[in-house]
Amino acid sequence: MKSLGSIRRDFAPWNDPNAKPYIQFDKVTKKFGDFTAVNNLSLTIFEREFFALLGASGCGKSTLLRMLAGFEQPTAGRILLDGQDLRGIPPYRRPVNMMFQSYALFPHMTVEKNIAFGLKQEGMPASDIEKRVAEMLRLVKLEQFAKRKPHQLSGGQRQRVALARSVAKRPKVLLLDEPLGALDKKLREETQFELMDLQQELGLTFVVVTHDQEEAMTMADRIAIMDKGEVVQVATPAEIYEAPTSRFVAHFVGNVNMFEGKVAERAANTTRITGATGAQIVVENAADAANGADIVFAIRPEKIKVSSKKPADAVNALQGEVYDVAYLGDMTVYHIKLDDGQIVRASALNASRVTEDPLTWNDRAWVSFRPDAGVVLTR
Amino acid sequence: MNATWSRFNITSIVLGFAFLYLPIVLLIVFSFNESKLVTVWGGFSTKWYVSLFHNQGLMDATWVTARVGVISATVATVLGTLAAITLTRYTRFKGRVLFSGMVFAPLVMPEVITGLSLLLLFVAVGLDRGFFTVTLAHTTLTMCFVAVVVQSRLVSFDRSLEEAAMDLGAPPVKTFFQITLPVIMPAIVSGWMLAFTLSLDDLVIASFTSGPGATTLPMKIYSQVRLGVTPEINAACTILIAVVAIGVIIASIANKRREVQRQRDEQAAQRG
Numbered sequence: 001m002k003s004l005g006s007i008r009r010d011f012a013p014w015n016d017p018n019a020k021p022y023i024q025f026d027k028v029t030k031k032f033g034d035f036t037a038v039n040n041l042s043l044t045i046f047e048r049e050f051f052a053l054l055g056a057s058g059c060g061k062s063t064l065l066r067m068l069a070g071f072e073q074p075t076a077g078r079i080l081l082d083g084q085d086l087r088g089i090p091p092y093r094r095p096v097n098m099m100f101q102s103y104a105l106f107p108h109m110t111v112e113k114n115i116a117f118g119l120k121q122e123g124m125p126a127s128d129i130e131k132r133v134a135e136m137l138r139l140v141k142l143e144q145f146a147k148r149k150p151h152q153l154s155g156g157q158r159q160r161v162a163l164a165r166s167v168a169k170r171p172k173v174l175l176l177d178e179p180l181g182a183l184d185k186k187l188r189e190e191t192q193f194e195l196m197d198l199q200q201e202l203g204l205t206f207v208v209v210t211h212d213q214e215e216a217m218t219m220a221d222r223i224a225i226m227d228k229g230e231v232v233q234v235a236t237p238a239e240i241y242e243a244p245t246s247r248f249v250a251h252f253v254g255n256v257n258m259f260e261g262k263v264a265e266r267a268a269n270t271t272r273i274t275g276a277t278g279a280q281i282v283v284e285n286a287a288d289a290a291n292g293a294d295i296v297f298a299i300r301p302e303k304i305k306v307s308s309k310k311p312a313d314a315v316n317a318l319q320g321e322v323y324d325v326a327y328l329g330d331m332t333v334y335h336i337k338l339d340d341g342q343i344v345r346a347s348a349l350n351a352s353r354v355t356e357d358p359l360t361w362n363d364r365a366w367v368s369f370r371p372d373a374g375v376v377l378t379r
Numbered sequence: 380m381n382a383t384w385s386r387f388n389i390t391s392i393v394l395g396f397a398f399l400y401l402p403i404v405l406l407i408v409f410s411f412n413e414s415k416l417v418t419v420w421g422g423f424s425t426k427w428y429v430s431l432f433h434n435q436g437l438m439d440a441t442w443v444t445a446r447v448g449v450i451s452a453t454v455a456t457v458l459g460t461l462a463a464i465t466l467t468r469y470t471r472f473k474g475r476v477l478f479s480g481m482v483f484a485p486l487v488m489p490e491v492i493t494g495l496s497l498l499l500l501f502v503a504v505g506l507d508r509g510f511f512t513v514t515l516a517h518t519t520l521t522m523c524f525v526a527v528v529v530q531s532r533l534v535s536f537d538r539s540l541e542e543a544a545m546d547l548g549a550p551p552v553k554t555f556f557q558i559t560l561p562v563i564m565p566a567i568v569s570g571w572m573l574a575f576t577l578s579l580d581d582l583v584i585a586s587f588t589s590g591p592g593a594t595t596l597p598m599k600i601y602s603q604v605r606l607g608v609t610p611e612i613n614a615a616c617t618i619l620i621a622v623v624a625i626g627v628i629i630a631s632i633a634n635k636r637r638e639v640q641r642q643r644d645e646q647a648a649q650r651g
Contacts, residue, residue, distance in 0.1 A: 069546055090545070092545045093548075106543075151644055166546075
């Protein structure tokens with residue numbers, strides 16, 4: 001069975017027409033004065049989903065999260081949670097909790113008091129609070145830090161306290177605003193997997209806001225790419241990467257090569273494209289591009305093969321010369337300057353330690369790729 | 380940095396400190412003078428301290444000053460904190476700039492003018508001058524100082540702390556008392572101390588707004604000095620200086636300790 005990406009997903013309520021939406025943004029608009037932060041946005045999130053809002057700063061992703069938490073009111077539109085309209089419900093009565101980017105730990109309270117704060121507001125009996133706090137401390141492995149104040153903790157420990165505090169009340173939805181933004185790279189990678197495990201263990205719905213595409217790709221079931229207050233594409237990480245629907249998404253996530261061109265000839269399975277500088281490309285995924293339409297052919301660097309001789313069976317092969325080479329250890333990145341002047345980025349996995357006659361600067365080289373290696377974009 | 384003691388450095392330090400502290404040192408030394416003559420040293424004695432405590436007038440004035448100080452500082456702290464919160468939080472109401480200017484104007488207003496205008500107001504509304512009016516006047520004077528201190532703390536206050544509290548289920552009023560107030564408490568306390576100190580040493584406004592039976596210590600000292608300085612007054616001033624100095628020293632030691640402890644904690648946390 002063919003599928004996009006390299007992971008098979010069993011959890012996919014978004015493909016089930018009978019699945020009940022859990023969180024619904026229904027034509028939501030939010031204006032701050034003249035500035036439109038969120039523009040007529042509709043979005044559906046399902047129960048137990050790990051959902052990521054990905055976008056550059058100022059794209060409206062944080063505003064969306066803050067509207068869900070109740071800190072901002074939509075100018076127009078509705079937000080539904082489990083069928084209930086959230087309009088007019090203040091943050092302290094919503095069954096959602098948020099983990100803040102700055103962690104927002106209460107500096108005058110110990111770790112355990114921080115975690116217990118939300119439970120106390122609920123009026124939970126003291127003995128139950130004690131039990132739940134101990135459980136949370138165990139969950140984030142901070143048992144021996146219970147009596148410390150936040151300033152006596154390292155960045156990673158503070159992050160875990162913030163997490164424990166926000167899940168202690170067992171909210172219906174956990175909102176995470178750049179949850180790993182303040183951690184260094186190594187800790188961030190570890191914590192990504194910890195968050196995923198935690199979500200599985202607690203069975204909560206997670207909505208995370210991030211500007212880090214790797215983070216979103218690693219953790220999320222589905223990603224919504226946002227730009228200028230609108231959702232550009234909602235899809236699984238593999239779909240976002242392998243089948244972007246617009247130039248913006250293709251550019252935003254990962255590296256990509258773009259060939260400007262026109263649809264020259266449509267056949268049953270394949271479509272021939274004439275590049276702006278005359279190159280001929282044959283592709284399989286031309287979507288609904290009509291004959292003669294201006295399109296962009298987008299292909300990821302790792303789908304392009306670089307060789308010193310023209311591969312015999314190649315459908316698409318273009319000639320150029322090696323412009324730049326970067327050896328990154330796990331892979332090597334080539335910049336090939338094609339004879340028509342366009343620079344193509346190609347990456348090759350270094351699957352063996354020794355390479356016979358490797359390419360170097362100014363060598364003549366061929367780039368080749370399969371007809372199904374890229375996508376045709378009309379937007 | 381040049382760490383050696385050049386002759387120039389020593390001279391300037393001696394001159395500077397002499398300029399600042401010579402008058403105070405003289406006052407303290409002469410409070411222990413045996414002789415009644417202020418400028419002639421007649422041997423060491425603590426008799427003026429004993430007689431000070433038997434001087435009913437001075438003791439009454441001290442008691443008045445303490446009560447005026449505590450009450451006015453407390454009221455000023457409440458009002459000043461409220462003003463600071465409003466001015467930092469509700470940034471979008473009309474005339475905010477005007478309001479903040481008006482709150483802080485008394486900081487630079489000559490005390491004579493503040494005192495005189497308060498006096499005119501009290502006369503106009505028919506308030507009998509006394510303990511109540513001087514307390515009210517000191518509240519007016521010190522409120523803006525409290526507002527400045529508390530506002531500077533609120534500007535750096537992380538609003539997400541309050542949002543986090545509300546997110547966890549605390550309504551706004553509870554959030555204020557459980558989160559905001561404890562976090563800004565150090566600023567409020569130092570605002571109170573500042574207000575109390577200002578009230579303690581104010582002479583001008585108190586002279587305008589006080590009445591019979593509500594003579595404050597500075598007023599008492601000033602009026603006695605006009606009849607001639609007695610070593611008793613020196614003793615009273617020495618005690619005042621001691622009280623203020625001890626307060627300042629305790630506050631700065633506590634501050635320093637907290638800072639050191641904090642640094643140590645943070646280093647410990649970094650190490651893991």
